[in-house]
Amino acid sequence: MSRNWKTICQLNDIPAQGARVLKRDDGDDIAIFRTIDNQVFALVDKCPHKGGPLSQGIVSGRTVTCPLHNWNIDLATGQACAPDEGCSGHIPVKLEAGAIFLALD
Ligand code: FES
Numbered sequence: 268m269s270r271n272w273k274t275i276c277q278l279n280d281i282p283a284q285g286a287r288v289l290k291r292d293d294g295d296d297i298a299i300f301r302t303i304d305n306q307v308f309a310l311v312d313k314c315p316h317k318g319g320p321l322s323q324g325i326v327s328g329r330t331v332t333c334p335l336h337n338w339n340i341d342l343a344t345g346q347a348c349a350p351d352e353g354c355s356g357h358i359p360v361k362l363e364a365g366a367i368f369l370a371l372d
Contacts, residue, residue, distance in 0.1 A: 315353025
């Protein structure tokens, strides 16, 4: 089954090593991250520890550090890095011609 890709914003709407939040009425907010080398990742904007806003964390390489208690979360999978355990929801994302798309079902 093909995915239902939706255009969200342009890559340049997100600062390098920063994030943008997609607010949703019908679900959790989504944090869209941009790395220093222009990769994009999307996670539910809730830390798996105690729900901290990952969109306000520090992006470094392929991880984001939660602003509340400094857990590191893998941007590609949403998994907390060891020794911490837990997972934020991961949303499929793609970048085409400078535009960011999410698969929101
Ligand atoms: S809520 Fe993110 S580390 Fe505690």
